[in-house]
Amino acid sequence: MAEGRSTGGLVAAAVVGALLVFGAWFLFARGDSDGGSASGGSGEGCVSLNVTASSEKAGLLGDLAEEYNSGGPSVGDQCVTVSVSSKASGGAAQALARDWDDQLDGPRPDVWSPASSSWAVLVEQWRAEDDKANLIPADYESVAQTPLVIAMPRPMAEAVGWPDKQIGWKELADLAGSPKGWAAYDHPEWGRFKLGKTNPNFSTSGLNATIASYFAATGVSSDLTIKQVKSPQTKKFVKKLESSVVHYGDTTLTFLETMAREAQEGKGLTYVSAVTVEEKSVIDYNRGNPSGDPATLGQQPEPSIPLAAVYPSDGTLLSDNPFVILDADWVSDTKKQAAAGFLGWLRESDQQQQFTEAGFRTFEGEPGAVLTEENGVLPQGPQSVLSPPAPPVLASILKSWDELRKRARVLFVMDVSGSMGQAVPSAGGSKLSLAQDAAINTMDGFAANDLVGLWVFSTGLGPDGEPYRELVPISEAAQTVPKMKEEVAQLVADGGTALYYTLGEAQSDMVKDLDTGKINAIVLLSDGKNEYPQDTDLNGLLDQLQGESVDTSVRVFTIGYGTEADTSALKAIAEASRGHHYDAEDPSSIEEVLTSVLSNF
Known part of the structure; x- marks a missing residue:
């Protein structure tokens, strides 16, 4: 693969419109959804170089940075210390595009290494549309493929x-x-x-x-x-x-x-x-x-x-894993020299061997010893490599x-128990109000002919005392999304948390009218533990969710909301149904998390 802008960078310029539809950025780090440090420490008086890397290689880059630091690198008469932070490429791209916020996004990068050059071109395009100064240099090199x-x-x-x-x-x-x-x-x-x-x-x-x-x-x-x-x-x-x-x-x-x-x-x-x-x-x-x-x-x-x-x-x-030394006012010429020194060291044979030991190919595409048939891959690699289209x-x-993707049939099941009314001072609202805003802001991501509906649950909501209520029956999103927004805006927090009973009923209802030509799923948001004495049988619920075959299962994508959510139960529910659990322990992250959940459809 060639280096620099030619290595797939033009891909991202065309995806701007589609990505902006979803309007969210995501940070996935080493066990921390808000990003995290893969290596750290700065010597007093040294040039401090901050590198933000995509999550699949941030750990390795962090280890390499520590090794590099131990060798006493310098620029002129100044020592250099490299720190590596982990952010998913999309999250870092969004942060750079809207002007990096250290409080929200973590350490501001001097160097950015996304998974693909596509993201670098995307940042350049976004900032141009907003009449902001370009941060992306004309040329950058790969560290691995x-x-x-x-x-x-x-x-x-x-x-x-x-x-x-x-x-x-x-x-x-x-x-x-x-x-x-x-x-x-x-x-x-x-x-x-x-x-x-x-x-x-x-x-x-x-x-x-x-x-x-x-x-x-x-x-x-x-x-x-x-x-x-x-x-x-x-x-x-x-x-x-x-x-x-x-x-x-x-x-x-x-x-x-x-x-x-x-x-x-x-x-x-x-x-x-x-x-x-x-x-x-x-x-x-x-x-x-x-x-x-x-x-x-x-x-x-x-x-x-x-x-x-x-x-x-x-x-x-x-994926070319570019090493992008940012053209930003906070990246001095001295920092650029320090970054060039680190890049040159990363591309040396000893460090390239560490990339290949981790499963990458070198920046020139050469395989390492682990790329063997025994390990499930073929060292010769692909027969044909495509260049991205214009x-x-x-x-x-x-x-x-977007027109041809598999359509979805999704039931939102939302906790409205009393604890949802708790204030979140740092966000200027309650847990419920934040969830309401997030739901309203993300529902338009559905296609008009996706099928979507809404239930809420606490205790004593139904006409016969059921702990749940169907607010919007599942139907085409073109009709249901406006109604769902209206209903969500009027929700009030009260009562207990009938988690198991409600989900069991929701799953049974979804299975009755299962459409195997669609992605059948439940999105379950809850901030607490099951508080419904009439049904405390988690194992029975898990058996019910596991009982369906893969072809007829209704996947449950659970969101643990706040610090008091029953994470253990929600994870078990997601796993039993072959769905996935999402963590929104920080209520202010709920819109980003919900957008991530909806990317499954």
Whole structure:
């Protein structure tokens, strides 16, 4: 891969509009949703260089920074100290675009290393639209590479020919559209083909997978045109592939953690058939460390069913991990010299070896010793690497994807117990008022023909004393979202928390009218523990949620709101239903968290 702006940077310029629709930024760090330090410390009187890195490599960069600092680097007669903080690429991009706030965003970066150059161009575009000074230099270099792959449980990969044969997006689309499912490969017990894929408006891997699928649909490997994107043949292909998606999301870690858990329970071949991730994630998963954080390596056993990396025969894209020395007024010439020194050191062979040991390829694309077939990857890598399309074409792709993506059927279940009325002085409102604002501000993210409804719960709300009430029956979002906003704005906090009973009833109601052609899900927000004596049976609820097959399950995406939420129960509920738990311990983060939840649809 070439270095600098040519390494995929133009991708992001076209995604600006789509990302702004969601209007939120996300920070995912090492165990801390507000970002965190991967290394730290500054010598008194030294030049302090702050590096903000994407979460999948921040731990490694932090360790390398500590090693670099121990060697006594200097610029002129001044010592240099490098500190590394972790933020997801999208969250850091949003923070830079709107002018970095140290109190809200953490240490202001002198150097930014997102997963892809796409995010750097995105920041440049956003700031230009707001008539702000550009922070992104004309050129920047890569510190490591990793290609997008289709990760499959190894038995499934072997069934389609891995490692000798590399299937492509076309074969996946055919498998996704086949009523035979895995029976076409003599494995009817695996059911239909199911794909895990992140939302391209939030995730680099989701964006790259979407781009690659449009290339595959047209049969070209470069110079994709808007006319080709809009052709009926292309739309048919992409819709067939998207129809196999179990849900979307803003991070591949959701899929990987669930895959590991399902494998431990003997269900590793029924959750998803494939998930689009970076090659490095396959190495991390097979080491028993799906997060890729060096601090957690060795804490969990290796999975009983490892993943195999399939390199699409019809092409894939790369993440180039650029090292962007910001052109900002707070980045002095001395800091730029210090950053250049650190970059040069990172690109030396000893440090590049540490990147390859972590599962990356070098900045020149060379594999390390861990990239082996035994570890689930192929050292030769992809046969065909695609160049991102021109920005107008990519804008057309994202607009087309939004029309073709799998539709959702979602029931919001919202806690309105008395504790929701507690004040949040730092945010200038109550927990309920913050949740009301967040819900109202994010509901427009649904497509007009998604199906959405609203329940609330506490105690004694229903006409016959039920602890819940249906405020807006599930129907097309074009009709229900305006009604939901009106109802949410009028909510009042009162009563106890009938968590288990309400969720059991909601799940039963969703199953009755299950639409297997849609993503069927419940979004459950609660700030407390179950306080309903008539139903205290959590195990019974979990059995109910687990009892459905993967194809007919209603996934529950839980939000633990505030410091008194029953996190343990909410996590168990999410895991039993093959959903995911989200933490909003800080009530002021609820809009960001809710936007993250809605990225699954």
